[in-house]
Amino acid sequence: MLEISALHAGYGKVAVLDAIDLEVNEGEFVAILGPNGAGKSTLLKTIAGVHSPERGTISLFGRRIGRLGPAERIRMGLGTIPEARQLFSDMSVRENLVLGAYARIGIRIPDALAADLDEVFALFPRLREREKQIAGSLSGGEAQMLAIARALMGRPRLLLCDEPSLGLAPMLVREMLGALEKLREQGITILMADQNALAVLQMADRGYVLDTGRIVAQGESKSLLNDKRLRAAYLGAGLSQ
Amino acid sequence: MDLVSLGQIVVSGLANGALYAFVGLGFSLISRSTGIINFAQGDFAMLGAVLTGFLVAGGLPLILAVPLAVLVCGLVGGGLHVLAVQRAERANMAQLIIMTIGFAILIQGAVTWGWGSDPIAIPAFTGSAPLDLFGVTILPQQLWLVGTLALVTASMWFFFHRTVLGLALRAGASNPLGASFVGIDHKRLGAYSFVAGGLLGGLGGAVWAPIAFAQVDIGIALGLKGFTAAALGGFGTTFGPIAGGLIFGLVESLAAGLISSAYTDAISYGLLLAVLIVRPQGLLGKIQRGAADDNREEVLSAGLMPTRLSGHDFVRFGAAVGVLLLLSVILAASWKTAALFAGITAIVVIGMVLLTGFAGQISLGQGTFMMVGAYASGYLTLKQGWPPIAAIAFGMVFAGLLALVIGRFIFRLRGYYLAMASLSLLMIFQTLAREMHSITGGPNGLPGIAPLQILGIQFFTDDEVFLVILVATLLCLIAGLSITRSRVGRALLAIRSDELAARACGANAVWLKIGAFVFAAACASLAGSLYVHYLGIANPLPFSFKSSIEHIVALTLGGFLALYGSYFGAAIVVALPSVITTVFGDADTQAGAGLKFLLFGLLLIVVIIAQSNGNARRVSERVRGWICNGFRLKTAET
Numbered sequence: 001m002l003e004i005s006a007l008h009a010g011y012g013k014v015a016v017l018d019a020i021d022l023e024v025n026e027g028e029f030v031a032i033l034g035p036n037g038a039g040k041s042t043l044l045k046t047i048a049g050v051h052s053p054e055r056g057t058i059s060l061f062g063r064r065i066g067r068l069g070p071a072e073r074i075r076m077g078l079g080t081i082p083e084a085r086q087l088f089s090d091m092s093v094r095e096n097l098v099l100g101a102y103a104r105i106g107i108r109i110p111d112a113l114a115a116d117l118d119e120v121f122a123l124f125p126r127l128r129e130r131e132k133q134i135a136g137s138l139s140g141g142e143a144q145m146l147a148i149a150r151a152l153m154g155r156p157r158l159l160l161c162d163e164p165s166l167g168l169a170p171m172l173v174r175e176m177l178g179a180l181e182k183l184r185e186q187g188i189t190i191l192m193a194d195q196n197a198l199a200v201l202q203m204a205d206r207g208y209v210l211d212t213g214r215i216v217a218q219g220e221s222k223s224l225l226n227d228k229r230l231r232a233a234y235l236g237a238g239l240s241q
Numbered sequence: 242m243d244l245v246s247l248g249q250i251v252v253s254g255l256a257n258g259a260l261y262a263f264v265g266l267g268f269s270l271i272s273r274s275t276g277i278i279n280f281a282q283g284d285f286a287m288l289g290a291v292l293t294g295f296l297v298a299g300g301l302p303l304i305l306a307v308p309l310a311v312l313v314c315g316l317v318g319g320g321l322h323v324l325a326v327q328r329a330e331r332a333n334m335a336q337l338i339i340m341t342i343g344f345a346i347l348i349q350g351a352v353t354w355g356w357g358s359d360p361i362a363i364p365a366f367t368g369s370a371p372l373d374l375f376g377v378t379i380l381p382q383q384l385w386l387v388g389t390l391a392l393v394t395a396s397m398w399f400f401f402h403r404t405v406l407g408l409a410l411r412a413g414a415s416n417p418l419g420a421s422f423v424g425i426d427h428k429r430l431g432a433y434s435f436v437a438g439g440l441l442g443g444l445g446g447a448v449w450a451p452i453a454f455a456q457v458d459i460g461i462a463l464g465l466k467g468f469t470a471a472a473l474g475g476f477g478t479t480f481g482p483i484a485g486g487l488i489f490g491l492v493e494s495l496a497a498g499l500i501s502s503a504y505t506d507a508i509s510y511g512l513l514l515a516v517l518i519v520r521p522q523g524l525l526g527k528i529q530r531g532a533a534d535d536n537r538e539e540v541l542s543a544g545l546m547p548t549r550l551s552g553h554d555f556v557r558f559g560a561a562v563g564v565l566l567l568l569s570v571i572l573a574a575s576w577k578t579a580a581l582f583a584g585i586t587a588i589v590v591i592g593m594v595l596l597t598g599f600a601g602q603i604s605l606g607q608g609t610f611m612m613v614g615a616y617a618s619g620y621l622t623l624k625q626g627w628p629p630i631a632a633i634a635f636g637m638v639f640a641g642l643l644a645l646v647i648g649r650f651i652f653r654l655r656g657y658y659l660a661m662a663s664l665s666l667l668m669i670f671q672t673l674a675r676e677m678h679s680i681t682g683g684p685n686g687l688p689g690i691a692p693l694q695i696l697g698i699q700f701f702t703d704d705e706v707f708l709v710i711l712v713a714t715l716l717c718l719i720a721g722l723s724i725t726r727s728r729v730g731r732a733l734l735a736i737r738s739d740e741l742a743a744r745a746c747g748a749n750a751v752w753l754k755i756g757a758f759v760f761a762a763a764c765a766s767l768a769g770s771l772y773v774h775y776l777g778i779a780n781p782l783p784f785s786f787k788s789s790i791e792h793i794v795a796l797t798l799g800g801f802l803a804l805y806g807s808y809f810g811a812a813i814v815v816a817l818p819s820v821i822t823t824v825f826g827d828a829d830t831q832a833g834a835g836l837k838f839l840l841f842g843l844l845l846i847v848v849i850i851a852q853s854n855g856n857a858r859r860v861s862e863r864v865r866g867w868i869c870n871g872f873r874l875k876t877a878e879t
Contacts (some may be wrong), residue, residue, distance in 0.1 A: 009743070014704030047424060050418070050421045050422060069424070069426060070421055070422065070423075070424045071425075071426060072424075072425070073424075075424075078423050080417065082418070082422045085419075086410070086416055086418050086419030086422055087416065087419060088412045088415040088416050088419055088420075089415065089416065090415050090477070091408070091411060091412065091415055095408050095411075095412075098405065098408060099405075099408055099409060099412050099420075099423050099425070100423055101408055101426055102405060102408075102412075102423050102424055104406060105424060105425030106405070109520045150423065154424075
């Protein structure tokens with residue numbers, strides 16, 4: 001479904017991604033793990049088309065997408081939950097959701113969105129209660145739900161999630177991961193970058209470990225979890241218990 | 242005063258207010274969708290009015306002339322975005338705002354150059370027979386204006402709240418990164434909003450023009466008043482600018498009718514200043530809590546600024562002194578006068594480097610502080626018999642205090658409120674200088690100011706004055722260097738790059754910005770004093786808004802962070818009119834003045850594009866390379 005080969009990216013003279021090869025198959029849940037500054041966000045931004053790579057190829061559904069803008073990628077079935085959510089904080093929850101469908105419906109009047117809105121409200125009932133509220137007034141957990149819901153409004157087949165657990169209380173993290181699990185059961189493929197390695201690897205099929213822009217390890221979640229060297233180096237002390 | 246005259250005042254106030262509302266709507270629309278305060282908004286209206294007049298004079302019927310003029314304004318708006326704003330992709334907000342000042346003077350210059358600055362009469366849409374309402378006369382055209390405004394307002398509300406394109410425009414301003422994640426192409430949407438801004442301004446101008454005359458000079462005033470409408474009502478709202486425009490028009494008209502027509506400008510701009518100080522979010526607006534300005538990347542690419550005085554500084558400083566002294570010996574007399582004025586401008590610009598380059602704030606009214614210095618020197622030496630040095634010092638202290646008071650209020654909020662606050666302050670001071678005859682001598686000013694005298698030595702000839710200005714420039718340079726190469730300079734840069742983080746590290750952002758503003762004000766006051774001691778007369782004209790434009794151009798050309806560049810930028814600004822005279826032979830005529838503005842506008846735009854792409858840095862590095870290599874030109878690399 002998603003195939004990346006020899007991808008290089010950076011900011012000006014600072015190289016961030018160094019020859020990344022990565023693959024995500026239909027229906028999979030793939031995790032990208034690694035410490036702060038490893039390049040996880042840059043990788044997801046580059047896949048979403050918000051950041052331009054220096055060289056290398058990205059293919060989605062067998063089609064090279066390196067030259068396409070974010071809107072075209074969304075129309076092909078790519079959805080993103082960006083780092084730090086990036087909501088439109090001075091607009092209402094409903095307006096945020098409608099904009100999630102922007103790439104798909106263009107500038108037409110959004111008549112056909114009622115069904116989509118019902119669908120995401122069914123997944124996150126709390127958002128229906130807050131429909132008219134300004135997004136900036138939501139709590140952290142609600143804002144994360146809105147970010148997921150906004151991505152869903154684009155009807156993605158592959159969902160990129162960048163640190164969705166960042167800044168959430170443990171209970172909310174479980175709730176949020178539960179919501180993603182549900183989406184996965186509905187057939188949405190997920191590529192998720194997170195530092196919360198234990199929780200994510202328990203859900204994921206496979207994982208890649210990224211460090212200073214290179215992939216240093218990859219494989220089935222189970223084998224990654226069992227690799228003592230990796231656990232010590234990247235997956236955090238919390239895992240050893 | 243009887244009720245009928247009062248009614249008449251209200252009617253004409255509301256009609257003018259409707260025009261301000263049109264311009265204010267354009268300000269609000271562009272700032273809502275791109276975050277940019279577009280200084281050319283008043284000039285779109287001016288262009289709409291002048292074009293309509295031009296087309297009608299050319300024989301086109303009104304029904305064709307108005308739509309055509311409006312369309313052209315829309316195209317100009319879109320064109321400026323595509324050709325200029327989009328090219329400066331990595332420019333920060335301050336640079337983009339300064340770029341729109343370039344748009345404003347570009348349009349003004351082009352109109353003056355093309356059609357001159359004479360007023361053009363335009364026939365009313367449906368006759369000019371006035372309607373009579375209980376004795377109050379209403380022109381049919383005034384009804385046209387208000388009706389069009391109502392229609393436009395309703396469609397704008399619908400657009401921003403009920404169409405996806407409208408939502409997308411708002412989203413782009415609310416969170417540009419978030420907008421690109423949902424697939425919003427804010428380049429394209431930014432162009433749309435500039436087109437819409439052009440159409441709005443053009444429409445307002447074209448419908449209003451038959452009431453008065455179409456004239457190039459209304460551009461600046463319309464821009465300021467339209468901004469006031471938006472600021473008064475609240476920038477992010479649809480109805481705010483309408484309410485703000487009508488209120489402002491009413492206040493202006495009442496002030497002229499009931500208090501004094503001479504002080505109209507002072508009263509109405511006083512209102513703008515009061516609003517900016519008391520309720521900067523506007524009457525209907527909420528405090529903006531939108532995304533913070535992020536200049537980190539730009540600061541990174543600018544490289545590390547030296548943060549303490551080093552041996553290099555002394556070498557460079559010595560080189561600067563040497564070059565200037567050499568100039569003073571070799572320059573021909575006529576160029577020496579130019580060099581002298583360049584020195585005065587450079588003193589103002591040195592202050593602005595701290596204010597704009599380091600503190601990230603834009604002032605469009607350094608002329609105010611020049612006036613403080615000019616009149617302090619003039620009044621105190623002429624009428625009170627003070628020694629010049631004491632008068633200069635008094636002016637600098639007074640200007641500093643004024644900046645302190647204004648800054649204390651304006652810098653409570655982040656954003657670019659200072660640009661408008663300083664401009665309205667300038668307008669107020671210009672009015673006061675023209676009207677307070679007993680102190681300022683009115684428009685004729687205070688003639689007969691004695692040449693500068695320090696410790697009994699008189700500085701009279703151009704050579705002597707040049708020396709004084711040279712020393713003053715160098716003193717300001719030393720002051721600027723020692724501030725920027727210190728903890729304060731570091732803190733200012735930190736604030737500009739990420740205000741929240743800098744505050745968290747203990748930098749007091751508000752007081753640092755105030756400090757930079759006070760320094761800039763004191764420099765400008767010194768420059769004003771030197772100016773009048775040289776010319777022997779203090780009058781309002783040299784410190785008008787046009788001087789602000791020259792300061793901004795000089796600052797931009799010299800480089801926002803470059804103290805040494807200030808003299809360079811000032812020299813170009815001062816020399817340009819002479820160059821135009823030499824090349825075209827008519828710098829003093831209308832067309833020549835228009836051409837000067839046109840070139841200033843183009844220069845501002847081109848230089849900011851070059852700066853934001855890093856080209857300006859490459860050019861200046863190469864120039865430095867040439868100088869260091871003793872002018873041994875290397876073959877140009879790509």
